[in-house]
Amino acid sequence: MYPGQFEYHRAASIKDALDLLKRYGDDAKLLSGGHSLIPMMKLRLAQPAHLIDVTKIAELRALSESGGKIVIGAAAPHDAVATSSLVRDKLGLLAEAAAAIGDVQVRNRGTIGGSLTHADPAADYPAAVLALEGEIKLERDGGSRTVKAADFFLDLMTTAVQPGELLSQIAFAPIPAGAGYSYQKYPHPASGFAMVGVAALVSLDRSGKIASARVGVTGLGAKAFRAGAVEAALAGKAADAATITAAAAKTADGIDALGDIHASSEYRAELARVYARRAIQAAVARAKA
Amino acid sequence: MAVVPKFVGERIKRREDPRLISGTATYVDDVRLPGTLAAVVLRSPYPHARINSIDVAAARSAPGVAAVLTGADLKDKVGGIPCVAPAEHIPFHPLLAQGKVRFVGESVAVVVASDAYKAQDAANLIEVDYDPLDAVSDPEKALADGAPILHEEFGNNLVTRALVPNPAVDEAIAKADKVIKFRIVNQRLAPVPMEPRGVLADWHQASGHLTVWTSTQIPHLLRSALAAVLGLPENRVRVIAPEVGGGFGAKLNFYREEALVGYLSRMLGKPVKWIERRRENLATTTHGRDQITYLEVPVKNDGTVLGIKAKFICDMGAYLQLLTPAIPGFSGLMMTGCYKIPATSFEQVMVFTNKMATDAYRGAGRPEAAYIAERTMDMVALELGLDPVEVRRRNFIPKDAFPYATCAGLVYDSGDYNTALNKALEIVDYPKIRAEQAEALKHGRYVGIGVASYVEICGIGPSVMLPPKVPGWESATVRMEPDSRVTVLTGISPHGQGQETTFAQMAADAFGIDIDDVAVVHGDTAIVQYGVGTFGSRGLSVGGAALMMSVSKVQDKLKKIASTMMEAPPDQLTFANRTVALKSDATKSIPLQAVVDAAYGWKMPIPGMEPGLDATSVFEPTGCTFPFGTHISVVEVDPDTGVVKFLRYVAVDDCGNIISPLLVAGQVHGGIAQGIAQALYEEVVYDENGQLVTATLMDYAAPRAQMLPRYELAHTVTPSPLNPMGVKGVGEAGTIGSTPCVVNAVMDALKPLGVRHIDMPLRPEKLWRAIRDAKKA
């Protein structure tokens, strides 16, 4: 499998990248870690004539805190996110999801912007970004817009990113003190992606009841999603095993579960319920600790 | 003078590793010749289709293209891929499809261009008009009436039927207390070497010489086959196996691309290279296993096994590769394992299906056999309510029965099965883990203990054990150079096994020199004398024995010369610390170098003696070696998900004397990894229409480190009487012992739920369903 011919451009700034995107239009693709794009090119499922590498744009690699938000640059490799003390302290759930991706080589190459834009239904990040209600910034020639995580993933490998747009950063409110979180993943035995992955973020009130819960699920359906029914079944309830089990039982409700030789849709739905229960339990345990 | 240490038996680091781990090894793709053209193969997307026409006009005129060939261009110009194993139906196996394609990935056309990208661009311009045909992927359906027929000339899909009858089995079945019947499947696996295949061929017009670099286990056998297919004299063909990044049996073969690239280089007068992509590797490099076995096992109530009657259905795929129909035979011959089973019979039906050919894969027939034997022992225990360890003990061939002739006609060289079993039981503390298991169950935890006592065949030879043209002997040349360093040329062509280390250890000790004073050369037919190759763990026991024959010839000559120089009888002399010394008094010695100087004729003290110090020998063993051991694993199955977790993994292997403990451990580690993967993860899946589902590593579950347990390794040592080193072989032992060991453990965990057998791979989903169904019932 050999890719078709293409020209490689190294963008020096966001503006530079946007200019190149504008110049080459449909013939161009942004290149980040290349871990999804290049395999597609080798299979000739993608045949861009121009690749615009965004990974040398300093501001796209930055991890920072500003205006009360934690801001992750789109070209930050998974390993940088997993090991950053800023992210680990204030956005532990994202660091956990990043650390669960692939192996060391993959984490040093793949990037959060590439992962979110590619929107593989089994990617790890989307579950955490949904649970953390990330705000995704998209730049285009002459402006930018912000899309909420909940509005970002549209379908199988389809997102809100429009032609000509570049994902520059994702901003998150830090996880409040006292909240607990956990990302639980069952790795696919072949690909290592999430057969299912569940990100749970739980806050308890003073009496120990669940004040709010946010649950992001990946791997199960065509796109990652927030498990609204699970969240509703937790809110305001006692943080006990019975409540959690009953709530987690709703994880796959209404979802058209994917299936393959390693896990049928029926089994995958069960895995999602089990992993949701485990993630919520672990998040509650952390919140109580 | 510094003392030269001994090396045999020491924990010597592999001398191959520095170049491998520093990325400086030379694989086929690293060999760069100026002006090399690249070949890309266009492959069939259909499992079964007639080719109406192929339009290559656009491809031929694409930029950079040097040649485009289809099957029609090769017709009657070049031979087919040989299968040397006997079979009733051996179809013509073309280099490019002739009128019909029979499996997904079958080569249909080849494009040669100035680089691989241009070749791929051009390949995409080829238009093939296919008429899809019904396909058959289930070997049990392949012989049914109305099944699509792959090779019309045979009238059916039968490759061959092998019958080894024995009326005593039916008598045993008639008089048994109980007859246990079951069906088990050894699923199809892909060997997945880290380095896929690759070929570079360079035709030299002026001299009429073809040089081929290829990632192979068998450079000499390949040279013979390649010369025959291309119609060249063998002495004009040179095959070089540079660094080979794993073979596992899959490169014990001769492939279409090896012949194609040779043909193309000759046709174009330029070097041509083809490098296999991973998708091609999964679709078009031989697969392994794929046997279904129906078993009938007559037993006495005390657990004595009276016989095994087996029917095998063996999936050969669409064409026969070098040894395809020879592999199942080993499963039939070895299915009685380490047990004294008085009567066996088996029938093997080998069939064509619309899939890639199967052939040798690590263990080649013996893992299937061990799986049959060890699942049988557990089935017997389960059905009779006995402890699986007791059933094994009751049926073991006793230690004093060796050499032991099995009723299938093999002679086991040596063995002590109980000692290996006891050692493994001791390491896990069997009574204790059984108690822990019972305790865990009380808390709803499904813990299982799996035992497998295996025996296998290694050191394959003599030649009658193998098909024609794949001899059972091996060769070695030992040359002491003028500076008293030693060069070893071995015919085994190691490709990861580590004989550059072990052979150097052996030669160094024999001559009293340092391991760094020995160079082991292999894998080039222009340099190394004709050899066979290592497979079936024969490198050390057969190739090493040839080495020791040559070593002693050179030693003898050195001793004769030294004897005149030292005025001592040759048999009183020995080699140590780079000297030839008196055995009785090491201080009476002369430098080895002085003897070597004499031997090279500068001061030859023996008139008429032929100068020089080299010897070539061939060792043909009188029989195979039979390594054995016991593996025990302790697993826990998560009832919520069916996921299997390892708690312990203990392997006690007996490979005879150990030359290199670190290398043995490495072989066992890798072997267990692949064996566990068969038990739990791996399966080549074709759907019922013959489409390859596991076409990439995103679907084919090759094991990775985090999917494997920590291994606890130990050994017993029962030397083989069949070679001077007393070694048996260890390349496949781990693969053979681990698969049944893990399946037995998982089935043991689910025993309280009434689960009897689940076919591999034991994917969590299958276990989850079994648990759920059992709980419902």
Ligand SMILES: Cc1cc2nc3c(=O)[nH]c(=O)nc-3n(C[C@H](O)[C@H](O)[C@H](O)COP(=O)(O)OP(=O)(O)OC[C@H]3O[C@@H](n4cnc5c(N)ncnc54)[C@H](O)[C@@H]3O)c2cc1C
């Ligand atoms: C062996 C392997 C194992 C993996 N394992 C896992 C795993 O376990 N879990 C997991 O979640 N993922 C896994 N991945 C995926 C990997 O971690 C990356 O996240 C993923 O491949 C995409 O990120 P990338 O940076 O490589 O993007 P690229 O491949 O460079 O790009 C992907 C797509 O996004 C577009 N794009 C990239 N950057 C931008 C941008 N800034 N703005 C707009 N569009 C953009 C590209 O044009 C392209 O269409 C694995 C990948 C490999 C190769």
